[in-house]
Amino acid sequence: MKKSILSIATGVAAILAAGAASAGTLEDVKAKGFLQCGVSTGVAGFAFTDANGEWDGFDVTICRAVAAAVFGDPKAVKFTPTTGKTRFTALASGEIDMLARNTTWTFSRDADLKFTFTGVNFYDGQGFIVPKALGVSSAKELDGATICIQTGTTTELNLADYFRSNNMKYDPVPIETNAEAQQKYLANACDAYTTDASGLAATRSTFEKPGDHLILPEIISKEPLGPLVRHGDDQWADINRWVLNVLIIAEEKGLTKANVDKMAMGSDDPEVNRILGKEGEYSAMIGLEKDWAVNVIKTAGNYGEIYEKYLGVDTDIGLARGLNALWTDGGILYSPPFR
Amino acid sequence: MSIAAVEPSEERFRIGMLLTDTRYRSYTIQIFALFLLMLIFAWLFSNVVENFARLGKTFSFSFMLDPSSYDINQILWYDYTSRSPHWMAALVGISNTLLVALLGCITATVLGVVAGVLRLSKNWVVAKLMTVYIEVIRNIPVLIQILIVAAVINEALPAPNAFRGADPEATAMLGGALVLTNRGFYLAAPIFEDGFVSVFVVFLAMVVGSIVFGRWAHKQQEQTGTILPTFWIRLGIIAIPTLIVFYVMGSPMSWDIPELKGFNFRGGMFARDSLIALWFALSLYTGAFIAENVRAGIQAVSHGQTEAAYALGLRPGRTMQMVILPQALRVIIPPLISQYLNLTKNSSLAIAVGYMDATGTLGGITLNQTGREMESILLLMLFYLIG
Ligand SMILES: N[C@@H](CCC(=O)N[C@@H](CS)C(=O)NCC(=O)O)C(=O)O
Numbered sequence: 001m002k003k004s005i006l007s008i009a010t011g012v013a014a015i016l017a018a019g020a021a022s023a024g025t026l027e028d029v030k031a032k033g034f035l036q037c038g039v040s041t042g043v044a045g046f047a048f049t050d051a052n053g054e055w056d057g058f059d060v061t062i063c064r065a066v067a068a069a070v071f072g073d074p075k076a077v078k079f080t081p082t083t084g085k086t087r088f089t090a091l092a093s094g095e096i097d098m099l100a101r102n103t104t105w106t107f108s109r110d111a112d113l114k115f116t117f118t119g120v121n122f123y124d125g126q127g128f129i130v131p132k133a134l135g136v137s138s139a140k141e142l143d144g145a146t147i148c149i150q151t152g153t154t155t156e157l158n159l160a161d162y163f164r165s166n167n168m169k170y171d172p173v174p175i176e177t178n179a180e181a182q183q184k185y186l187a188n189a190c191d192a193y194t195t196d197a198s199g200l201a202a203t204r205s206t207f208e209k210p211g212d213h214l215i216l217p218e219i220i221s222k223e224p225l226g227p228l229v230r231h232g233d234d235q236w237a238d239i240n241r242w243v244l245n246v247l248i249i250a251e252e253k254g255l256t257k258a259n260v261d262k263m264a265m266g267s268d269d270p271e272v273n274r275i276l277g278k279e280g281e282y283s284a285m286i287g288l289e290k291d292w293a294v295n296v297i298k299t300a301g302n303y304g305e306i307y308e309k310y311l312g313v314d315t316d317i318g319l320a321r322g323l324n325a326l327w328t329d330g331g332i333l334y335s336p337p338f339r
Numbered sequence: 340m341s342i343a344a345v346e347p348s349e350e351r352f353r354i355g356m357l358l359t360d361t362r363y364r365s366y367t368i369q370i371f372a373l374f375l376l377m378l379i380f381a382w383l384f385s386n387v388v389e390n391f392a393r394l395g396k397t398f399s400f401s402f403m404l405d406p407s408s409y410d411i412n413q414i415l416w417y418d419y420t421s422r423s424p425h426w427m428a429a430l431v432g433i434s435n436t437l438l439v440a441l442l443g444c445i446t447a448t449v450l451g452v453v454a455g456v457l458r459l460s461k462n463w464v465v466a467k468l469m470t471v472y473i474e475v476i477r478n479i480p481v482l483i484q485i486l487i488v489a490a491v492i493n494e495a496l497p498a499p500n501a502f503r504g505a506d507p508e509a510t511a512m513l514g515g516a517l518v519l520t521n522r523g524f525y526l527a528a529p530i531f532e533d534g535f536v537s538v539f540v541v542f543l544a545m546v547v548g549s550i551v552f553g554r555w556a557h558k559q560q561e562q563t564g565t566i567l568p569t570f571w572i573r574l575g576i577i578a579i580p581t582l583i584v585f586y587v588m589g590s591p592m593s594w595d596i597p598e599l600k601g602f603n604f605r606g607g608m609f610a611r612d613s614l615i616a617l618w619f620a621l622s623l624y625t626g627a628f629i630a631e632n633v634r635a636g637i638q639a640v641s642h643g644q645t646e647a648a649y650a651l652g653l654r655p656g657r658t659m660q661m662v663i664l665p666q667a668l669r670v671i672i673p674p675l676i677s678q679y680l681n682l683t684k685n686s687s688l689a690i691a692v693g694y695m696d697a698t699g700t701l702g703g704i705t706l707n708q709t710g711r712e713m714e715s716i717l718l719l720m721l722f723y724l725i726g
Contacts, residue, residue: 084707085703085707088707088710089712092394108710112709113710114394114395114396133500134500134602143601144600144601144602144603145601145602145603146522146602146603151690151699151703151704151707152703152704152707152708156409156704156708157408157409157708159410160408160409160410160421161408161421163410164420164421164422170410171412171522171603172409172410172411172412173412173693174412174690174693174695174699174703174704175693176690176691187494187521188498189493189498189521189522189612190522191602231395
């Protein structure tokens, strides 16, 4: 609450107060010496603080990869936890340089809120979780249920549409953060919790008895989640876009955290050489050092490595790659060529 | 001759006097301050315009006509759906704000008057208890109190599911008329059937009758000095004929008892957990401040008044009720109004427990989903300013 008022206030204040930084974001970030990255307040697997209080996770790694590209140092990031409500004001007001927070790419966020999504790092959809004890096996049986929902999200709107088009009624309980929603849901103050299915799986993994809860089969929306920046700075958007693309191409090309240093010495594949700065002047075109992509892959690993580390089937969250597999493996992950 | 020499009106106005002459200097300063203020506003305004232009944003309220696309969980009297426009969502929020403010003001006043009077009680335990209540509650931020009450309701009370089955874990109270769940409280609601109109008419007529009797009894007291037990007589005047007509008409009223249907209880009156948490915490908090106002008001009435009343043979209760409180009210009411305003403004903490007030709808979801911060916040400020 405090936080949201504060950031709305700063948003309004930023609009009121004199011109925001007008130089390129890259220069601003370099001058500051660190990247200010907006993440969520905490979703297992995506953004969490480890035992040492360091931020870590699938979304956090995107921030670290950008920091590695700019500074060669994945630690040169400061994180701003944002809620569904505060994230956009934080980005628009310049409080953060980029946002990587389970955020769905939509038309109005792009054209009206004036943000540039720099890609999709997770193809998702909205689902429901219920306690098995409720005896519900389909979202169509939720007529009359009390449903917890995070406000300021696309999921809030999808939920209204889904119930209306299925002629069902429900009682929405609006909530600010994932942690609060989890607490309400576990206290049975709502029958079901709805958000992105990946978020549900992540949240369930932190329950005492994950086995007692069921994610319903219905996926009621498309939620392409990706990092975003403000409109109006194409160079900064390009950097963010190509950091993500490089992670994806790295998986295609078999570049890993472990072998990237060796590959950087030179390879048979011209695209690998272009990415790793062996061939051409690509880094200058985007305004970064020659070894930026080496640094990105060295800190983050390729997309597949990141996925398996935080969300994959071997983790508590246990999400199969599904849509998020490479296009060559039956998924829809596809980066434009690096040339 | 010398008298004329000191006559100041002889002096002609010079420009320098704007600074040196105290008669003009205050004008100079005021005009200067006004000018500065206008400059600041002009600067802020031009910044808004400039920054809006830079962000490519327009300033327009037309988004208020678009469908809101979200649902609200407490709709008092509008036909609101997710297809209704944003302005209607704002109205739903505003009426929810007004509801909790009204309920809160009533209970806070009752609580405040009782606690304020009792804090001055001669009974040591009662007085200290009230002191503890007032001092503790006033010093804990109200947001925390709201969250605590909500957490207690959510965690300590049974979920609707617990009422299910042949041998349920939890049962309703008052023969099913009151159900306390962790999602809110349900209370049986009266249903008025045909013929209730006549009961109501009789009731109204008897209320008038009791007022007439009260006037008459007052006159009697002034003329003869006999004090009648007016309260009981007036109650009888209202209740007895009303009850007789009620039974004659065949009891034209029944109860809508809350029943567990599907996931939740249905029927009766429903107060959701967030409303109760907000209402309760705001009442408790504002009540503590009102108690202090009441105490100050009472102590502002000279002790001589009490002594005079005692000398006339009035008992302490009557003294408080008929002598002290009426005089104390003059001191109590102005700060009381400001407490009511405080409560209304504090009700904007509603979103912390998911109560959909004006800040939650207009200043929350509408603002967020449309990205119209400036317009939404301006409208919201306007509402709190007027309200
Ligand atoms: N993808 C949706 C929903 C995003 C969302 O709020 N997801 C939740 C659950 S995965 C979340 O990230 N919560 C984190 C937090 O509460 O800070 C959107 O962009 O509006």
